[in-house]
Amino acid sequence: MVIRLKDIANELGISVVTVSKVLRGHPDIGAETRQRVLQRMRELNYQPNLAARSLVTGRTSTLGLVVPTLLFPFFAYVANAISTEIRGHGYNLFISSSNEDPDLEAQEIRQLLARQVDVILVASSQKKTDSFLLMEEQHRPYILIDRSFHGLDANFVGVDDEMVGWLATSHLIEQGCRRIAHIRGPEVSTATGRLKGYEKALDAHGLKSQPEHIISLGTSGDHTGERSGYDVTKKLLASRHRPDGIFCFNDPAAFGAIRAILDSGLRIPKDIAVIGCGNIAHSDFLRVPLSTVDQESESIGKAAGSLAIALAGKKTKIKPTKKLVTPRVVVRASSLRNPK
Amino acid sequence: MVIRLKDIANELGISVVTVSKVLRGHPDIGAETRQRVLQRMRELNYQPNLAARSLVTGRTSTLGLVVPTLLFPFFAYVANAISTEIRGHGYNLFISSSNEDPDLEAQEIRQLLARQVDVILVASSQKKTDSFLLMEEQHRPYILIDRSFHGLDANFVGVDDEMVGWLATSHLIEQGCRRIAHIRGPEVSTATGRLKGYEKALDAHGLKSQPEHIISLGTSGDHTGERSGYDVTKKLLASRHRPDGIFCFNDPAAFGAIRAILDSGLRIPKDIAVIGCGNIAHSDFLRVPLSTVDQESESIGKAAGSLAIALAGKKTKIKPTKKLVTPRVVVRASSLRNPK
DNA sequence: TTGAAAGCGCTACCAA
DNA sequence: TTGGTAGCGCTTTCAA
Numbered sequence: 001m002v003i004r005l006k007d008i009a010n011e012l013g014i015s016v017v018t019v020s021k022v023l024r025g026h027p028d029i030g031a032e033t034r035q036r037v038l039q040r041m042r043e044l045n046y047q048p049n050l051a052a053r054s055l056v057t058g059r060t061s062t063l064g065l066v067v068p069t070l071l072f073p074f075f076a077y078v079a080n081a082i083s084t085e086i087r088g089h090g091y092n093l094f095i096s097s098s099n100e101d102p103d104l105e106a107q108e109i110r111q112l113l114a115r116q117v118d119v120i121l122v123a124s125s126q127k128k129t130d131s132f133l134l135m136e137e138q139h140r141p142y143i144l145i146d147r148s149f150h151g152l153d154a155n156f157v158g159v160d161d162e163m164v165g166w167l168a169t170s171h172l173i174e175q176g177c178r179r180i181a182h183i184r185g186p187e188v189s190t191a192t193g194r195l196k197g198y199e200k201a202l203d204a205h206g207l208k209s210q211p212e213h214i215i216s217l218g219t220s221g222d223h224t225g226e227r228s229g230y231d232v233t234k235k236l237l238a239s240r241h242r243p244d245g246i247f248c249f250n251d252p253a254a255f256g257a258i259r260a261i262l263d264s265g266l267r268i269p270k271d272i273a274v275i276g277c278g279n280i281a282h283s284d285f286l287r288v289p290l291s292t293v294d295q296e297s298e299s300i301g302k303a304a305g306s307l308a309i310a311l312a313g314k315k316t317k318i319k320p321t322k323k324l325v326t327p328r329v330v331v332r333a334s335s336l337r338n339p340k
Numbered sequence: 341m342v343i344r345l346k347d348i349a350n351e352l353g354i355s356v357v358t359v360s361k362v363l364r365g366h367p368d369i370g371a372e373t374r375q376r377v378l379q380r381m382r383e384l385n386y387q388p389n390l391a392a393r394s395l396v397t398g399r400t401s402t403l404g405l406v407v408p409t410l411l412f413p414f415f416a417y418v419a420n421a422i423s424t425e426i427r428g429h430g431y432n433l434f435i436s437s438s439n440e441d442p443d444l445e446a447q448e449i450r451q452l453l454a455r456q457v458d459v460i461l462v463a464s465s466q467k468k469t470d471s472f473l474l475m476e477e478q479h480r481p482y483i484l485i486d487r488s489f490h491g492l493d494a495n496f497v498g499v500d501d502e503m504v505g506w507l508a509t510s511h512l513i514e515q516g517c518r519r520i521a522h523i524r525g526p527e528v529s530t531a532t533g534r535l536k537g538y539e540k541a542l543d544a545h546g547l548k549s550q551p552e553h554i555i556s557l558g559t560s561g562d563h564t565g566e567r568s569g570y571d572v573t574k575k576l577l578a579s580r581h582r583p584d585g586i587f588c589f590n591d592p593a594a595f596g597a598i599r600a601i602l603d604s605g606l607r608i609p610k611d612i613a614v615i616g617c618g619n620i621a622h623s624d625f626l627r628v629p630l631s632t633v634d635q636e637s638e639s640i641g642k643a644a645g646s647l648a649i650a651l652a653g654k655k656t657k658i659k660p661t662k663k664l665v666t667p668r669v670v671v672r673a674s675s676l677r678n679p680k
Numbered sequence: 681t682t683g684a685a686a687g688c689g690c691t692a693c694c695a696a
Numbered sequence: 697t698t699g700g701t702a703g704c705g706c707t708t709t710c711a712a
Contacts, residue, residue, distance in 0.1 A: 002478055004689060015699045020691060028697055045474065047454040051394040052689035055704045060391060062434075062455075070410065070420040071621075080410040083437050087444070092455055094402075095435040097423050104427070114387040115402075115432055134385060138342055224621075255625050281564075285595050285626050344705060355683045360707060368681055392705035395688045 003044045012036055023048060054116060059313050063305075064094040064112035066105055066122040067145075072224065073280055074297050075123060078145060081301020082121065082308070089309055091118075102126040113138055118312035121145055121304055125188075141311040145304055148189045153320050155311070157304040159295040160324040161190050165197020167329050168247045168275045168293050173205050175337040177245030177273055181213040181236050183229060183257065185249035194277070198247055212239050217253050225249070229256025237264050244272055245335075251276040251283060251292055258288050258334065273335040284332055291335035294328045343386045352376055363388060394456060403648050404434040404452035406445055406462040407485075412564065413620055414637050415463060418485060421641020422461065422648070429649055431458075442466040453478060458652035461485055461644055465528075481651040485644055488529045493660050495651070497644040499635040500664040501530050505537020507669050508587045508615045508633050513545050515677040517585030517613055521553040521576050523569060523597065525589035534617070538587055552579050557593055565589070569596025577604050584612055585675075591616035591623060591632055598628050598674065613675040624672055631675035634668045 005023070009016040014033065021029050022037040040046075054060040065082060067075040075097075083093050094112060098105035102125055109131045112120055120135060120142040129152050135142045143155040165182075172180050182198045185191030195214070202209045215236060218228045229248060233256060236243055248254035254276030261272050268274055268288050276283075279294035303323045311318075345363070349356045354373065361369050362377040380386075394400040405422060407415040415437075423433050434452060438445035442465055449471045452460050460475060460482040469492050475482045483495040505522075512520050522538045525531030535554070542549045555576060558568045569588060573596060576583055588594035594616030601612050608614055608628045616623075619634035643663045651658075 006689075016690080017692095017699050018697090020689095021698090024691085030697060033697085045477070047450060049395075049456060049689050050454050051391050051400060051456050052704090053691070054391040055389075055395055055689080055706085056691040058704080070416045070423070071413075073411075073413070073416075076410045076413075076416040079435070080437055083410070083435065084439065087436070087448075090451075092434050092451060093436065094432050095419070095423065096427070096433065097420055099424065108427075110387060111430075111432060114390050116389060116391050137385070226622075252622070255622060259625070280622065282566075282592070282595060282620065282622070282626075285599070286622075287625060287627055346705075356706080357683050357708090358681085360705095361682090364707085370681060373681085389705050392688090393707070395690085395705080396707040398688080 003046045004049070008037065008040050008044065008046065012040060058116075059118055060116045061090050061312070062092050062094060062115065062117045063308050063312070064096070064109075064115065064117040064120045066108050066112070066120070066124075067095070067097050068100045068105075068123060068125045069097050070095070074146075074278055074295060077297035078123070078301040078304070081298045082305040085302050085305030086309060091309065091312075098125060100125045102128070106131045109135070113140060119143065119308040121308060123147060124149070139317070141308075141314065141317075143304055143307055143311070145300065146190060150189070155307060155320045155322070157300055157307060157323045158190075158325065159300065159327050161193025162197040162200070164277055164293045164295070164327045165194035165199075165247070166201045167197070167327060168194075168277065169198045169201035170205075171291070171329050171331070172245035172247060172273055172275060172335060173201065173207070175245070175269070175273055175335055177243075178207060179210070179213065179241055179243045180207070180245040180247060181210075181215065181243035183232055183236075183246060183248045183253050184214060184216050185225075186217070191249055194247075194249060210241060212241070213243055217249055224252035226252045226256045229253030230260045231256070233257040233260035234264075237261070237266070246272060246274050248274065248276045251278040251280040251290060254290055254292070254334070255286070258286070258290070262287070269333070269335050269337050273337060275329075275335045279330055288334045289332035291332045292330050294330050296325045296327060299325045343384045344389070348377065348380050348384065348386065352380060398456075399458055399653050400456045401430050401652070402432050402434060402455065402457045403652070404436070404449075404455065404457040404460045406448050406452070406460070406464075407435070407437050408440040408445075408463060408465045409437050410435070414486075414618055414635060417637035418463070418641040418644070421638045422645040425642050425645030426649060431649065431652075438465060440465045442468070446471045449475070453480060459483065459648040461648060463487060464489070479657070481648075481654065481657075483644055483647055483651070485640065486530060490529070495647060495660045495662070497640055497647060497663040498530075498665065499640065499667050501533025502537040502540070504617055504633045504635070504667045505534035505539075505587070506541045507537070507667060508534075508617065509538045509541035510545075511631070511669050511671070512585035512587060512613055512615060512675060513541065513547070515585070515609070515613055515675055517583075518547065519550070519553065519581055519583045520547070520585040520587060521555065521583035523572055523576075523586060523588045523593050524554060524556050525565075526557070531589055534587075534589060550581060552581070553583055557589055564592035566592040566596045569593030570600045571596070573597040573600035574604075577601070577606070582612075586612060586614050588614065588616045591618040591620040591630060594630055594632070594674070595626070598626075598630070602627070609673070609675050609677050613677060615669075615675045619670055628674045629672035631672045632670050634670050636665045636667060639665045
């Protein structure tokens with residue numbers, strides 16, 4: 001019922017090799033033969049068995065993407081962009097989500113290796129680098145997305161997190177904030193980068209970074225950070241030097257921060273200005289439209305997709321590529337104190 | 341460098357068949373042999389080449405999912421739920437997005453067929469059923485998600501759209517609305533189902549359905565429906581019988597509707613109550629927290645995933661399964677006129 | 681309990 | 697320009 005090369009060859013009284021060559025657009029085939037074959041393929045709706053092809057060529061024209069979750073829009077956007085980028089190059093994309101669980105992630109990577117995917121793209125939530133060493137060992141190219149690892153010289157595509165922190169903080173400073181707090185994320189490169197940018201911006205403007213103004217978003221059971229954002233903001237508001245600006249690691253944390261501030265009877269941005277990161281959709285419909293730093297997820301996905309295709313099938317390991325995308329500040333009401 | 345069955349067999353001085361049997365947990369292998377093989381596999385980090393296995397077995401243990409876009413949270417949630425559901429069953433999921441383009445969708449389906457995926461899951465944006473007939477022809481099981489087709493007796497998993505319309509409209513009626521408008525979606529099953537539920541609810545409560553109160557969301561270039569929602573609501577507000585309640589096809593349209601209503605100096609929900617559909621994340625942080633009908637995307641994904649696994653490898657076509665998930669009204673400020 | 685042989689559908693290589 | 701042969705890594709069948 002499913003047509004094979006051999007069926008077409010038999011029907012037309014020619015060899016499978018000839019049909020195979022036509023299929024792949026091989027040059028040395030007679031025009032007439034080519035036409036006959038192509039027509040029959042079309043009539044029969046022939047689709048080559050790509051699993052069989054893979055076995056011979058050692059390449060599958062598939063990519064594997066592992067993300068912590070698709071529920072967080074950033075990863076959905078990246079996935080969509082990769083998918084769009086590789087379409088038309090004959091590639092297909094396996095997507096699996098690790099639910100932020102390092103062990104599940106390692107297992108997904110092993111599974112994708114078994115699937116012989118040409119390149120693995122991973123937004124990792126691991127602490128250890130075992131999975132990456134496994135890929136190195138098997139000479140499978142891989143690309144880190146969003147989160148990088150210290151001491152691992154790998155392909156990387158992500159936003160320039162230090163610049164994220166720098167831009168967000170500088171913006172608050174420009175708006176007249178002087179006691180700027182930072183609600184930071186967990187111990188991964190994105191959070192440490194943003195923190196560093198925050199500190200540099202304070203320094204550059206002669207502002208002192210107060211230890212009590214850097215507070216960490218708990219992660220336990222709070223998927224997006226909304227609730228934690230609320231809780232830690234409450235603490236910030238109670239501190240001796242109440243901040244007049246807060247840079248939040250991500251938008252959900254900022255949602256929580258805004259709720260906490262309004263609950264306390266303070267005004268945004270007059271008393272406290274708030275800026276988040278991620279540019280979650282519809283943030284301009286919020287009670288207080290949220291200023292944010294856009295991570296340019298589409299650019300990241302596009303760059304990662306095309307890098308993956310470039311890497312696919314390269315036998316020799318080439319020098320890892322690092323692509324840092326430039327973030328962009330989106331100013332809305334939550335931080336706009338001095339309308340021009 | 342990549343280990344094969346044969347390598348292990350040679351090392352241990354046994355045959356590939358024996359190793360293969362151990363790999364698959366075949367019963368008739370001696371305990372000692374099994375242990376030796378398993379240990380060596382672990383030491384070498386052996387991963388079977390699944391492409392080779394597929395070629396023999398005719399099954400790939402892969403599923404293909406085609407969605408219009410991952411940018412719309414509903415599809416991201418469904419995809420995530422499918423991914424979670426099939427994990428641990430040894431399945432991997434190809435995800436591709438058609439960007440709402442019927443031709444691209446057809447092409448993606450062909451490609452997935454060539455990949456020999458065991459089952460195809462598709463949230464279709466097609467008008468024609470050619471792709472589905474192709475899958476039938478190749479005896480590939482497929483599952484329609486979210487959108488069904490008239491006259492196509494296929495597996496289907498989705499929310500009960502008629503009940504969505506019924507629940508939303510009934511809720512508005514309970515809140516005292518008497519002139520209820522509906523901003524409907526395009527000519528696909530989801531929109532027609534919700535419209536039908538809307539009309540039935542009006543009927544059941546002795547309310548007349550006014551033609552001018554049913555207005556269609558344009559789709560051109562407005563990805564989510566926000567802008568169209570705004571525009572058509574403006575029209576509704578200008579109509580002779582201004583509605584006192586609006587049921588919107590989806591949440592973004594409702595965002596637009598809310599903006600239009602507030603822009604016109606009217607109050608929500610006092611002058612006009614609004615309810616959407618989809619329960620987009622963070623809708624409780626909006627200027628006016630949005631009431632909505634939750635489509636239970638996780639349930640849909642879970643059901644679709646387990647159905648897919650049940651279908652995989654079934655040679656004979658079995659009677660199509662229809663799974664209708666029950667929607668759930670989420671009441672927030674945009675429609676709550678009579679707090680208890 | 682173990683293994684030899686055959687073959688899945690395709691492509692690479694080389695000869696005609 | 698065409699095609700025979702071999703083989704990709706695995707599983708299936710059946711014999712030992």
